[in-house]
Amino acid sequence: xxxxxxxxxxxxxxxxxxxxxxxxxxxxxxxxxxxxxxxxxxxxxxxxxxxxxxxxxxxxxxxxxxxxxxxxxxxxxxxxxxxxxxxxxxxxxxxxxxxxxxxxxxxxxxxxxxxxxxxxxxxxxxxxxxxxxxxxxxxxxxxxxxxxxxxxxxxxxxxxxxxxxxxxxxxxxxxxxxxxxxxxxxxxxxxxxxxxxxxxxxxxxxxxxxxxxxxxxxxxxxxxxxxxxxxxxxxxxxxxxxxxxxxxxxxxxxxxxxxxxxxxxxxxxxxxxxxxxxxxxxxxxxxxxxxxxxxxxxxxxxxxxxxxxxxxxxxxxxxxxxxxxxxxxxxxxxxxxxxxxxxxxxxxxxxxxxxxxxxxxxxxxxxxxxxxxxxxxxxxxxxxxxxxxxxxxxxxxxxxxxxxxxxxxxxxxxxxxxxxxxxxxxxxxxxxxxxxxxxxxxxxxxxxxxxxxxxxxxxxxxxxxxxxxxxxxxxxxxxxxxxxxxxxxxxxxxxxxxxxxxxxxxxxxxxxxxxxxxxxxxxxxxxxxxxxx
Numbered sequence: 074x075x076x077x078x079x080x081x082x083x084x085x086x087x088x089x090x091x092x093x094x095x096x097x098x099x100x101x102x103x104x105x106x107x108x109x110x111x112x113x114x115x116x117x118x119x120x121x122x123x124x125x126x127x128x129x130x131x132x133x134x135x136x137x138x139x140x141x142x143x144x145x146x147x148x149x150x151x152x153x154x155x156x157x158x159x160x161x162x163x164x165x166x167x168x169x170x171x172x173x174x175x176x177x178x179x180x181x182x183x184x185x186x187x188x189x190x191x192x193x194x195x196x197x198x199x200x201x202x203x204x205x206x207x208x209x210x211x212x213x214x215x216x217x218x219x220x221x222x223x224x225x226x227x228x229x230x231x232x233x234x235x236x237x238x239x240x241x242x243x244x245x246x247x248x249x250x251x252x253x254x255x256x257x258x259x260x261x262x263x264x265x266x267x268x269x270x271x272x273x274x275x276x277x278x279x280x281x282x283x284x285x286x287x288x289x290x291x292x293x294x295x296x297x298x299x300x301x302x303x304x305x306x307x308x309x310x311x312x313x314x315x316x317x318x319x320x321x322x323x324x325x326x327x328x329x330x331x332x333x334x335x336x337x338x339x340x341x342x343x344x345x346x347x348x349x350x351x352x353x354x355x356x357x358x359x360x361x362x363x364x365x366x367x368x369x370x371x372x373x374x375x376x377x378x379x380x381x382x383x384x385x386x387x388x389x390x391x392x393x394x395x396x397x398x399x400x401x402x403x404x405x406x407x408x409x410x411x412x413x414x415x416x417x418x419x420x421x422x423x424x425x426x427x428x429x430x431x432x433x434x435x436x437x438x439x440x441x442x443x444x445x446x447x448x449x450x451x452x453x454x455x456x457x458x459x460x461x462x463x464x465x466x467x468x469x470x471x472x473x474x475x476x477x478x479x480x481x482x483x484x485x486x487x488x489x490x491x492x493x494x495x496x497x498x499x500x501x502x503x504x505x506x507x508x509x510x511x512x513x514x515x516x517x518x519x520x521x522x523x524x525x526x527x528x529x530x531x532x533x534x535x536x537x538x539x540x541x542x543x544x545x546x547x548x549x550x551x552x553x554x555x556x557x558x559x560x561x562x563x564x565x566x567x568x569x570x571x572x573x574x575x576x577x578x579x580x581x582x583x584x585x586x587x588x589x590x591x592x593x594x595x596x597x598x599x600x601x602x603x604x605x606x
Contacts, residue, residue, distance in 0.1 A: 138168025169239035203273035296340035474512025502537035
């Protein structure tokens with residue numbers, strides 16, 4: 074069974090985390106309880122080893138927090154989702170608290186003689202982390218902010234503010250010099266301040282994060298729910314178990330806190346991998362579709378060529394018999410018969426014009442371009458020479474804005490493009506004083522791959538009848554005319570279609586800017602590599 078691009082993309086950009094990851098996290102969080110009940114001791118029995126383990130765990134947590142922030146802003150650059158970087162700044166604050174805590178515990182920034190202050194700064198950091206996470210979630214859910222852009226300056230200010238706040242808070246706790254968190258009286262709750270953080274994380278798990286996930290479904294917001302459970306487990310080890318610094322419950326809580334940081338980091342990594350796979354698949358899909366379209370166009374061109382070529386002979390026969398009838402039997406027909414015969418001849422001539430134009434159109438796609446360096450000034454000069462009689466008869470002024478560039482192109486085909494545009498400017502003009510302007514100018518155009526880019530656009534402008542805005546796309550369709558067949562000199566309506574196809578064969582674009590009764594300007598660009606100067 075074939076899997077569609079949309080199904081594969083939905084699989085890679087899942088709104089949930091893999092079940093294996095969820096169960097693994099739950100297993101890691103609950104396993105220490107089982108091992109402790111089995112008699113396994115995770116405690117550090119001397120201050121030196123305890124400080125060393127504490128340093129390793131805290132710096133690990135800080136590194137994961139920093140990597141999560143970096144990845145969050147990479148994700149933001151790709152997806153423009155402000156929710157993720159804002160929430161990750163809150164995680165960064167928690168990571169900074171961990172960093173300053175370990176620096177203080179190791180007496181690198183503060184002279185903290187009481188080791189129990191480490192436990193106090195843990196509780197303070199957890200409480201503030203819960204508050205800031207709550208605030209950030211409310212912030213991103215606010216309708217006026219969810220789709221705002223986040224500048225680099227704002228990012229730097231947020232990170233600096235988080236770092237300064239974390240430092241000030243750590244300094245304040247250590248400056249007090251009092252370990253007010255530990256209650257060692259044999260009660261059920263050993264660390265009451267950690268109980269405050271535990272309650273806040275319970276609110277996040279049961280209400281806040283599910284609410285966020287409901288209105289902002291992604292693997293990251295789902296990861297926040299799992300992260301809240303991990304934080305609850307870490308706080309539970311502190312609230313109900315740890316009665317001294319570096320004991321088994323304290324070390325387990327430090328380790329599980331790292332898991333809490335890793336969960337959103339892994340969610341972002343999975344999202345990043347999914348986005349990369351999705352983009353790769355879409356590029357492959359687009360290239361395949363382009364190939365299919367190219368083959369379809371080639372087959373259509375061949376069909377049009379064969380059909381138009383094969384229709385010419387029977388049509389010539391019909392036209393010849395119609396002319397014989399006119400010449401040899403005209404006097405034997407009544408007025409009605411002569412009118413019908415004249416209509417037959419006229420329709421045959423129009424059919425011949427349509428077939429010839431269809432044949433020309435099909436040849437544009439079938440015949441390879443004979444590219445060479447070409448001075449467009451000489452091409453336009455040749456076109457104007459061929460049209461000189463019509464220009465003189467209609468008293469049309471020719472203006473030149475700038476010298477045209479030298480390009481690499483199929484000279485004959487580009488000659489046909491200018492011929493079509495200038496002929497139309499002559500034909501569709503009912504003004505007393507008529508003019509046509511030919512030139513080129515630098516313009517900025519939106520490119521779907523690289524954004525805005527500067528191009529050299531060629532143009533043919535006139536003060537003719539103009540084109541209504543609603544018809545400005547239709548005029549490039551084959552055999553599309555906006556007027557009656559016998560108005561403005563007739564024609565099949567294929568000239569602009571042929572010109573458009575020639576330009577596209579040169580990897581270019583064509584468009585029109587026009588106002589009804591004021592005139593039209595046809596712009597076109599050739600492929601970037603074709604411009605020689």
